[in-house]
């Protein structure tokens with residue numbers, strides 16, 4: 001097997017592992033993404049790690065610092081507001097487009113995700129788990145929109161939002177409010193009501209901005 005063929009096989013999983021390390025905060029914002037060090041940490045060759053780092057840069061989860069190499073991106077107070085204000089509009093659009101296209105199976109999947117989120121609220125906040133569940137919920141909705149331009153843009157914005165290291169995601173009160181907002185989006189989608197779905201999705205992200213300001 002050539003190195004390239006190996007990279008093709010290993011690529012997606014190395015990328016997923018690296019993305020998880022970044023989103024869970026194990027690799028903190030600003031941490032160097034050294035290809036040799038990560039290759040030995042993950043027990044893989046350098047080529048898939050190099051590709052994964054490039055993918056993270058494309059997604060906005062990493063940045064290339066001249067003369068210093070790639071680092072995990074830092075999303076500060078100013079950036080998180082920019083990311084969320086754009087996300088509010090695009091999330092609204094995704095929910096409206098999804099409302100018109102959702103199947104019974106999609107709704108069942110979303111309902112099941114919501115149930116897992118509710119269950120998770122009983123546990124103490126776990127940033128990695130909460131991130132995973134939130135991303136899964138929003139990813140499922142935007143995938144239902146069938147709009148690939150939108151799906152690509154939102155995937156980046158949402159991942160970047162989770163790089164923010166304030167207590168926006170982990171504060172217990174915030175987790176409960178976010179869950180209720182998710183439920184309202186789901187109820188609008190269940191009714192197939194595009195305008196309500198857009199309003200609920202926008203309100204969720206505006207809620208995140210409000211909670212950011214209220215500290």
Ligand SMILES: [Zn+2]
Nearest residue numbers: 134138178204
């Ligand atoms: Zn959410």
